[in-house]
Amino acid sequence: MAPTDGSDADFLRHGALLTIDLGAIQENYRGLRARLRGAACAAVVKADGYGLGAAEVGPALARAGARDFFVALPCEGLALREALAGLEPAPRIFILNGFAAGLGTDFLAAGLIPVLNSLGQIAAWQDTARSAGAALPAAIHIDSGMSRLGLPPAELDALAGDPGRLDGLEPLLVMSHLACAEEAENPKNREQLDLFQAARARLPALPASFANSSGIFLGPGFHFDLARPGVALYGVNPTPGQPNPMAQVVRLQARILQIREIDAPTTVGYGAAFRAAGPTRIATVAAGYADGYLRSLSSCGTAFLAGIATPVVGRISMDLITLDVTQVPAERLHPGALVDLLQPGDGLDRLAEEAGTIGYEILTSLGRRYRRVYRSA
Numbered sequence: 001m002a003p004t005d006g007s008d009a010d011f012l013r014h015g016a017l018l019t020i021d022l023g024a025i026q027e028n029y030r031g032l033r034a035r036l037r038g039a040a041c042a043a044v045v046k047a048d049g050y051g052l053g054a055a056e057v058g059p060a061l062a063r064a065g066a067r068d069f070f071v072a073l074p075c076e077g078l079a080l081r082e083a084l085a086g087l088e089p090a091p092r093i094f095i096l097n098g099f100a101a102g103l104g105t106d107f108l109a110a111g112l113i114p115v116l117n118s119l120g121q122i123a124a125w126q127d128t129a130r131s132a133g134a135a136l137p138a139a140i141h142i143d144s145g146m147s148r149l150g151l152p153p154a155e156l157d158a159l160a161g162d163p164g165r166l167d168g169l170e171p172l173l174v175m176s177h178l179a180c181a182e183e184a185e186n187p188k189n190r191e192q193l194d195l196f197q198a199a200r201a202r203l204p205a206l207p208a209s210f211a212n213s214s215g216i217f218l219g220p221g222f223h224f225d226l227a228r229p230g231v232a233l234y235g236v237n238p239t240p241g242q243p244n245p246m247a248q249v250v251r252l253q254a255r256i257l258q259i260r261e262i263d264a265p266t267t268v269g270y271g272a273a274f275r276a277a278g279p280t281r282i283a284t285v286a287a288g289y290a291d292g293y294l295r296s297l298s299s300c301g302t303a304f305l306a307g308i309a310t311p312v313v314g315r316i317s318m319d320l321i322t323l324d325v326t327q328v329p330a331e332r333l334h335p336g337a338l339v340d341l342l343q344p345g346d347g348l349d350r351l352a353e354e355a356g357t358i359g360y361e362i363l364t365s366l367g368r369r370y371r372r373v374y375r376s377a
């Protein structure tokens with residue numbers, strides 16, 4: 001376990017400590033699965049496990065019982081297959097972005113399952129099956145209102161009119177994706193549900209997958225056979241506006257490098273964007289926009305020291321953040337002291353709001369320069 005007093009040599013080589021609680025991810029997985037009352041629960045680990053490291057997060061989720069994984073890209077699927085090697089039975093790995101001719105060898109070698117998003121992708125995967133001389137598994141994605149990926153209405157008509165278009169394949173799943181699931185009252189949710197059910201009725205009977213994290217909280221009508229949570233596993237609130245039912249997974253602590261006392265009219269940082277109005281104590285902290293502490297947090301982010309909120313003043317630099325720590329007792333202020341860049345409790349959502357973004361982007365922006373420590377249950 002890494003020390004957190006900021007004084008050991010390895011930590012001194014880094015500016016900040018990112019602690020990822022794998023036990024909390026497992027707790028979140030089990031909590032979501034319990035809400036499904038019988039439907040299975042997959043785990044979405046695209047974008048390197050939402051920035052937290054799919055090679056660590058994937059196996060932890062498998063230990064918690066996950067057997068179905070979704071990633072966006074074939075390269076992510078190949079890496080995840082290695083990370084999950086040795087599990088029996090081998091977990092299913094679905095590739096959300098679909099299949100392209102030329103990738104048959106990769107998909108077959110790693111046992112990746114494409115989410116087929118168009119008739120063209122279906123035909124290309126059929127060609128691969130023909131060459132392989134075997135029925136190949138696939139998920140079929142129906143566009144129910146996202147207009148992004150999945151079979152559009154005309155292609156659904158064509159498929160429904162000619163089920164032979166699935167010959168040579170072993171369809172495992174029909175799926176769709178919600179556009180507004182985090183807004184429980186949005187009528188779009190019901191519209192998409194109706195469209196998805198109507199589409200299912202026109203296709204061969206298959207297990208169905210519909211709900212992302214927030215979709216799970218829309219109720220059992222949205223659960224079907226397999227839910228696909230991502231962000232809630234990592235601690236982001238899937239029910240914005242209501243208390244966060246998920247356990248916090250990440251802690252981000254950065255070191256104070258230097259403290260100085262300034263007075264009016266001294267300015268802080270690039271662009272002289274902050275000007276002291278009176279005696280002010282400034283702590284300079286070792287993280288910046290190069291670490292994913294978004295520049296939009298300039299003059300509006302909040303960090304925490306000894307439980308006290310300390311506002312970001314001036315612009316976020318590439319490697320540095322300046323905080324107004326005037327309210328913090330002097331004995332807590334010294335080079336090497338650790339500042340929480342995420343509020344204990346609900347930090348991802350709070351920081352996202354301050355930055356004008358969503359917890360997803362805070363997570364997937366978390367930097368590569370942090371010293372990363374994984375804590376197991």
Ligand SMILES: *Cc1c(COP(=O)(O)O)cnc(C)c1O
Pocket residue numbers: 044046096176177211212213214228229230231232
């Ligand atoms: C990213 C993604 C998910 C997971 O969504 P969360 O909101 O992170 O739970 C599920 N399904 C699809 C198709 C996705 O692209």
